[in-house]
Amino acid sequence: MNRVMVFFLLLLPGISRVAAQVQHPVYTFKSSARTLNVATNGSMLITTKAGELAYADSIAGLWSNRSPQGDDKKDYGWLLERTNIFNRDTAFTSGFINNNSKYDVIYRTENGGKSWTVVYFGADGWIDGAASLSDGRALMSIAGKGVAHSSDYGKTWEIVPAPYKQQRYSEMFYNSRGEGIMASVWNSIAFTADDGRTWKALPTPLDQKKYNKTNPNGRPNIDAVAIFRNYFLVKEEGMVFVSEKDSLSWKYEKDIQSFYSDPEHDGLFLQLKDQSVLHINERMDTAKVGKINSNVYSAACSNDRLFLLVDGAIVRMSANESAKVFPVWMDGEVTKDPVAFAVRAGGGYYGLSGKNIYSSTAPSGQWKLVRELPVAPDVNTVSFDQSRNEVAFQTSNDSIYHVNLDNGNTRTELLGGYLVNFQKHSVKRVVISVGSQGCFHSFSDNLEYEKDGNDFVLADNVSKGTRHTNDQKTDVEIINANDVDRLVKAICNDNGAMPGIADIKFTQKEYAQCKKDISEFNRKRDYSEKRGAATFYMEENNLDFAKLISLVDSIATLDDATLGKTIMRGAEGWSTTTNWTAITLVNDAGEMITIQHAYYEAPNAMFLPCRLSFNGEGIVSTTPEIARFLYQNCPSLIKEKSRMQLMHNIVKDLYNRKTE
Structure with missing residues (x-):
């Protein structure tokens, strides 16, 4: 199991572990800007701004590359923000996609990302935000152009004006009642009650002077919005505010760090400042459902469950079961190639696989066995002294091994023993x-x-x-x-x-x-x-x-x-x-x-x-x-x-x- 994954699981006491399928590696992404989207039928997608897109038919399934770019990512003009998934087969991905020097397309699939078709949405601009529902309705905000809405699973789009054309509405929430709320990076909120056909501006917490702006150089960014029952929720400059829809007056909730609302069920999850997570149902009953102990890249709500994308795994929380961790396993066998960890004197690389040290002229080239170590170290603990051509690595018994790669001479010392002898x-x-x-x-x-x-x-x-x-x-x-x-x-x-x-x-x-x-x-x-x-x-x-x-x-x-x-x-x-x-x-x-x-x-x-x-x-x-x-x-x-x-x-x- 991946070292990061093991460490993460140990940090989650009380969370049941999913059995490790050690024959599969953890899916790795080049970009840390990752977005998780989950369909009501359980299929899910992870998208990165580097154009990566991974698909699994369930949270316990294997993940495979389904990017429209495939494995050969040559087009520098691609930047994917998110992928909205309607069901197991149908989804669209959007962002800043180069189409012959225009940015007027999204990509759409009807077979779970195995193939994609180009869809022209009717304007040239960055898709800043998007939201969708399982019945085929969807919204997209287009930088400087307005808001596009669709009712046929993203096949066709109609664009309507946004309250402020110059704003970048990067956050969107859309529920099954046809209500939508979007917010910009510059202190603007807009609301629709008719599936995005018309929008009206709403005063923000800053507009209502609900906080003292002692950070004047900070951008008044709104980086989360949601609707729950008769309430609006927004997060402006890192602070969470709540208001009734009928009488808009924002109230600062100092104990809440973030929130996640289910667009098709009356369920709300609140992340508190102590990192505990509360669930609120349609009757306003509250229950503690878990605690977040790792960095969260992205979150999504579906079927009254919260899904948190963390390093190498997805955490699932709900009011009806204990929190569970599901590793993001790649669909494929574990590679046997050594992991490069040092540059050799004179050029080339040393790599480690199990107990063996290998050498190669390039990290992805042919590897030649150099020496077998007495134990199999964690590559994260290995250091290399180029002047001595010697590796050193720590073990779990508080020892450090030093192995000369020329002659194999090995010495073992207690950690810190060098300081005593010095x-x-x-x-x-x-x-x-x-x-x-x-x-x-x-x-x-x-x-x-x-x-x-x-x-x-x-x-x-x-x-x-x-x-x-x-x-x-x-x-x-x-x-x-x-x-x-x-x-x-x-x-x-x-x-x-x-x-x-x-x-x-x-x-x-x-x-x-x-x-x-x-x-x-x-x-x-x-x-x-x-x-x-x-x-x-x-x-x-x-x-x-x-x-x-x-x-x-x-x-x-x-x-x-x-x-x-x-x-x-x-x-x-x-x-x-x-x-x-x-x-x-x-x-x-x-x-x-x-x-x-x-x-x-x-x-x-x-x-x-x-x-x-x-x-x-x-x-x-x-x-x-x-x-x-x-x-x-x-x-x-x-x-x-x-x-x-x-x-x-x-x-x-x-x-x-x-x-x-």
């Missing part, structure tokens, strides 16, 4: 580096210190990699050996220690400046300056500025565990460009440990979290000794704005936890 030899060399890597660049600036008696003396200031300006400056030419010993002991013996407020040493001036920054943001309601600057901002609405300011003083009373977790939560997310600050330690035995803090725009003032890399292993470290060492020996890396940014992040994290 201390038995004196450090002879320290390198403090700053660097950056992205799609078109890779460089580092390095201050290299060599051991000389009781000190480490600056031996070189060298740059490596692509052309850039060397910004690594220092006034410290000598580092005391005691400072290095203290750092080594911290990372080897107590690398999980959390920083305390005494380690950061915020000043009263900084506390006052933080309050001033919050007040300034409240006054300006703008944060147009580049991120990374020491200007306070929060991309949230309904902010309580008095509470934000009051939290500044509470920072001084935080315990080490809470403060440490707050700093970790404030770490920056993923980017194609990675900058770093690193310390590399080399001892007399030639053993090496690298301490690296990665970031996008600026390091936080504690340079946390850090990753320790050594001997094929890697662990996360939070010890404050890393920052203390850099403050003492490389003050040029310490920026005042980084300290204020750290304080801002702590305040924001405390605020979000207080208001959850």
Whole structure:
């Protein structure tokens, strides 16, 4: 079973498992922009914006490729948004489909996607949203052109005006009573009571001033709409609002994160902020039906059941049964090809299949057996040292194997044992580096210190990699050996220690400046300056500025565990460009440990979290000794704005936890 799948199942206690059909692999998609659609008869489709389309005749069935493009996706002009499925055989797929430099077609099938026909819908434009019913009725919103409606399973379409032609109505809901609601990415809602033949604009929550827009730069996007009985539901800027249809007055529901309504049954599912899911039936009876413990790509309601598309599986919830997980198994045998995991010195690749290491000139080329390993590792734990031609991998018994691919020599160590042995030899060399890597660049600036008696003396200031300006400056030419010993002991013996407020040493001036920054943001309601600057901002609405300011003083009373977790939560997310600050330690035995803090725009003032890399292993470290060492020996890396940014992040994290 796929490792991600196993991990996901373990995160769902109480959910019954579907028997694994290990002869079939999990269906993989190239795009993470995935949309699930489910027919009332149980057949379903998954569509991605990369033009992928997978079909299964039931939730427990096998999935196969049914894209109109087939397996040969040469047309760069394809972008599929969704596939609306009427029944087991009939569906249409829409989005931004290139047709000789026009975008005036959708594709339609009457045999479950085995073949498709082109349907001209009568305009040239992006299909922003679509909704359909099992009896053949359907709606589509066309960017800048209006709304198309069909009553013959998508064979023919009629276009009518939308309330605002310039709007992009990307969200649509359509029920069996002929009622429809659609919403745009720019604060517009429209309603139809006659199967989409006429539409009228409705005031939005923002129009009615039902929330305080303290995030003025944020787009007033409405990213979910639904109708349930006599109620409208919308989600604007991440907030859920509910109103009666007959007397429109939006009410903010602070405990609800999202909602999913059944278009052909009076059933509603509410996802709460604690990730629990409630079901409400036509009698307004409420029942808890499960909890969401994984990232949801898409959701659909059918037959009063909720279907959640997650990594490698679909979760089904209803009021009448316990939640179940159904793997998305591909219709086909498991491939025996090795999985490429490393680039060989001199070119080519190494791949892993079971216990065997293979080599090839290309990941999809012919593989040649290189060596059999003592155990079959998980490819996700395998690392490769190109200079030694050696692989290292972890096992479930807290051991790490090192295997030389040239001669097969194998050694086994306990995880972390390298750190114990590292201390038995004196450090002879320290390198403090700053660097950056992205799609078109890779460089580092390095201050290299060599051991000389009781000190480490600056031996070189060298740059490596692509052309850039060397910004690594220092006034410290000598580092005391005691400072290095203290750092080594911290990372080897107590690398999980959390920083305390005494380690950061915020000043009263900084506390006052933080309050001033919050007040300034409240006054300006703008944060147009580049991120990374020491200007306070929060991309949230309904902010309580008095509470934000009051939290500044509470920072001084935080315990080490809470403060440490707050700093970790404030770490920056993923980017194609990675900058770093690193310390590399080399001892007399030639053993090496690298301490690296990665970031996008600026390091936080504690340079946390850090990753320790050594001997094929890697662990996360939070010890404050890393920052203390850099403050003492490389003050040029310490920026005042980084300290204020750290304080801002702590305040924001405390605020979000207080208001959850």
